[in-house]
Amino acid sequence: MRRKMAAGNWKMNGLRSSLDELEALAGAHPDPACDVLICPPATLLALAADRCAGTAIRVGGQTCHMNVEGPHTGDISAQMLRDVGANAVILGHSERRADHEESSEDVRMLAQMAQAAGLQTIICVGESQFQREATNTLDIIGAQLSLSIPDSSTGENLVVAYEPIWAIGTGQVPTSDQIGEVHDFIRARLEQRFGFGVGKSVRLLYGGSVKAANAQEIFDISNVDGALVGGASLSAKDFSPIIAALEAAATEPAEG
């Protein structure tokens, strides 16, 4: 049975005072029935790792560079993330793909480096509103999966997050059927490429306007193993009920 995962992406939010939220979260979930990961901005990563030491919360980066070190002003390598205590890194988020023109080929190289450095890679895929309306969603997701995910992936070092771009930060959430269709498709593609064992063991997260109010319904969907949460992960008050909903789902038999 796949262990569920609640991942928080703080994006470009958070000052040192925000780290108090981690203590509140750790206090509310001392022994969670799911993985809990927080990905703060790089400025807070080392501090967050220190604050989370001895708790069930793990920390991760939001991207990394494809080289180990060198003349790349402003960039951070996977080894550097690992060095400050990160266990994971989000790669290929649609905001990175749009703001920094990261292609799926770029994402695959970043993921190779990150996996080689011992980081779990959360690789994001998702369609735009335009692509969904043109009924191209599965073609887009299929291409992103095959180009972004490296051959070095395993059930331990790969997590895939399905994040429809039109649902991110908008309050617009796909229907359960829409989420289920894409998650089932991703599962089938992973099984096809990596074999049944590995394909079945990779966790699939849904991301896009997940809140306490809709979490349970989303976690009941086939092949949804957790969530990648943006806005609602910024405070323990908002993230804690999402984790609780996932813990409740973790006690039910896995589907898919």
Ligand SMILES: O=C[C@H](O)COP(=O)(O)O
């Ligand atoms: O990485 C997280 C996602 O982009 C979702 O963000 P959101 O929960 O604020 O919609």
